[in-house]
Amino acid sequence: MSAHDDHTPAVIEEPIANPGLPEHLPRPTDVDEAAAKRAERQVATLFGLSSVFAVLFCVAYFTLNIGDDPTVFLGLGASTVGLGACLGAALMCIGIGAIQWSRKLMSDHEIVEYRHPAASSEEDRAEAVASLMTGIEDSGIGRRPLVRNSLLGAMGFLGLPAIVALRDLGPLPGDKLAHTVWKKGMQVVQDVDGARIKPSDMEVGQLVNAEPAVFFPEGDQEAEYEGTALLQAKAKAAVILVRMNPDDLRNKRSANWGVEGILCFSKICTHVGCPISLWEQQTHHLLCPCHQSTFDLADAGKVVFGPAGRHLPQLPLAVDEEGYLIATSDFHEPVGPSYWERG
Ligand code: FES
Structure with missing residues (x-):
């Protein structure tokens, strides 16, 4: 590499002796310290404004609600306009400040770089470091703490919108x-x-996918759940009923929560939540098709294979006065992936 300017003395043979560069003319800020100071304050002001807009972004985020004033500008809502304008202004100020800094305060000497072999020699590397140091010196970042510090401040504040927006993960x-x-x-x-289910409706070895009766309003009864609320409630409440020979049940409490060998378990895998109903009658194993977690329903839904971290939650059963299966309570623990129950 060969850098060719007033600061790099090493000049190697140039393929074109004079490429026709105009004579270098000093700028006002090169010769007038007052002009340089003015430019410095201008740049610092722009970086400062960037910080202010970044803070305003955060204020807008917390004060303007999505859905308020839905058509403030070109059909966009107040929140969208406020956030976009503040973030745009913050980026624009930092960009204009950097341009002004380079135009008025950094070195404006023409620099020519020639093609060179891909692997740099030690000498070239040392030269590159020297050029870099010269560039840093030319930028005046060491001599102009106002510019440097305001830029650092602006860059720091620019991180705020990204951090604040993380809140939307909640x-x-x-x-x-x-x-x-x-x-x-x-x-x-x-x-x-x-359809309601009596114990006699199920044979030993049978599996039935079931739900709470609340999702099936009768006659002119009004639906308790609708739309998204219905889908969410259904997703959490889905269960399976299995009928086993009571003599095969190995966990006493689990057996006591059943009726005539019929047990009820959550249908949601405790690994990452796939619905499960692959049932092996002979082994009493329930297999999740997603990652092969296997639960032993004769042993209180214990995990016998696969990545699931805990047993399948069981719903305690009884029969009502008409002989239909009913729950005796909600689940005694959270259903679904294990991380749901944390805290
Ligand atoms: S979701 Fe069931 S094993 Fe992964």
Whole structure:
């Protein structure tokens, strides 16, 4: 590499002796220290304004709600306009400041760089470092702490919008995932047609996909859940019923939560939440098709294989006065992936 300017004495043979560069003329800021100071203040002001707009972005984020004033400008809402204008102005000020800095205060000497072999020699590297140091010196960053510090401040404030926007990853679900719509006395019905189920309707070895009866309002009864709320409630409350020989059940508490060998478990895999219903009658194993987690339903839904971190939650059952299966409570623990229950 050969850098050719007033600061680099090493000049090698040039393929074109005079490429026709105009004579270098000094700028006002090169010869007048007052002009240089003025330019410095101008640049610092722009960097300072960038900081202000970054802060205004944060203020707009917290004070303007999505949906308020839906058509402030070109059909865009106040929140969109406020956030966009502030972030745009912050970036623009920092950009204009950098341009002014380079135009008025940095060195404006023409620099020519020639093609060279891909591998640099030690000498070239030393020369590159020297050029870099010269560039830093030319930029005046060491001599102009006002510019340097205001730029550092502006860059720091520019990170704020990104950090504040992380809030949109929320809100955290709180305890919403810890409960389902199941409650004492709610009937367990077929998930397709809402048909009520008696123990005698199921044979040993059979698996039935089921849901709470609340999702199947009768006659002119008003639906308790609709739209997104219905989908969310259904996703959490989905269960399977399995009928096993009571003698095969190895966990006493689990067996006591059943009726005549019929047990009810959450249908949501405790690994990352796939719906499960691959049932092996002989082994009493329930297999998740996503990553092959396997649960032993004869042993309280214990994990016997795969990545799931905990057993399948079980819903305690009883029968009502008409002999239909009902829940005796909600699940006693959160359903779904293990991370839902943290905290
Ligand atoms: S979601 Fe069931 S094993 Fe991964």
